[in-house]
Amino acid sequence: MTNDQAYREAGVDIRLEADGVAALVRELTYRRQGANAPIGGLGHFAGLIEFGPYVLALATDGVGTKMLIADAVGDWSTVGIDCIAMNVNDLYVMNLEPVAFVDYIATDRIDTAKMASLGRGLNEGARLANLSIVGGETATLAGLVNGLDLAGAVLGVQRRELVVSGEACRPGDLVVGLPSSGVHSNGLSLARRIAEAHGGYDQPFGDSTLGRELLTPTRIYSEVLSITAAHEVHGMCHITGGGLLNLNRLTRYGFVIDDPITPPPVFAWLQEQGGVSTPEMYRTFNMGMGFALVVPENEADGVVRAVPGAQLVGRCTAEPEIRLGDVAIE
Secondary structure (H helix, E strand, O other): OOOOHHHHHOOOOHHHHHHHHHHHHHOOOOOOOOOOOEEOOOOOOOEEEEEOEEEEEEEEEEOOOHHHHHHHHOOOOOHHHHHHHHHHHHHHOOOOEEEEEEEEEEEOOOOHHHHHHHHHHHHHHHHHHOOEEEEEEEEEOEOOEOOEEEEEEEEEEEEHHHOOOOOOOOOOOEEEEEEOOOOOOOOHHHHHHHHHHOOOOOOEEOOEEHHHHHOOOOOOOOOHHHHHHHOOOOEEEEOOOOHHHHHHHOOOOEEEEOOOOOOOHHHHHHHHHHOOOHHHHHHHOOOOEEEEEEEOHHHHHHHHHHOOOOEEEEEEEOOOOEEEOOEEEO
16 A cells, blocks of 8 residues: 555544644634733644743643553553653653643543553553643543543643754754654554454464554653753654654754664564555654654764664755655655
């Protein structure tokens, strides 16, 4: 399959989703007047609010269809980590420190054992990100929801002058990739479609099963706060749905990834079994790179040494496109 055909047939049309978000954002024209007004526009990973010498930041995200894999395996103990991770990683890209979180659970019926399992994962995610879960909402929506959906929102803070927006990115900057822990929480609609058509979740995979592999929790990249404290960083990117296309959110310039991190075996299995083209794999999944930092050339070696498994993967270019070697990702 080519382009976005496989992911679209699995139920997710990335282009249509982008068009839908754009249609929504066009209607969001009102901005608070007076103190504590927003800074910048919509479209980055988190929204900023002025707060004296600081900025406050808000981001929201959910676990998505990974919940269906948790249901199939019968294990909901790690998806809370995913929920925290998908939110806090969207703050780390702007050098924002997460401090508080609220969760939102929508379900057709309450299962107390499942809720306790979700709570354990949320608590572990909070520990890994060093934040407090200060509230939330659980809604029983029989007839509207079939199953259980887990999402949340995170509050972050940073001194205004320390925010990393991506505006400093320039052609010639280098891209350092940080390894992912696996598929994370994006592209699961396609991964589920492939898995269910080729042996299911109970089949052996590595030292465990395919289902357990797909449930590996999203990595929380809290170490980037210490990297930005020690090194000049021009931009950062959380590689989520859309894969390498997330780099478009940083700057008007482009990027070429010519030495990518070697993807974990699960990606090769998904590509082979699903007959998915390499460009589509890199615009659907993180492919082993869950986070990227754009740094001046003289900082690259130090950043690579700072994180185990980090790798110099590419560079910023004047041409406004994302390329994997010689192949455009679009």
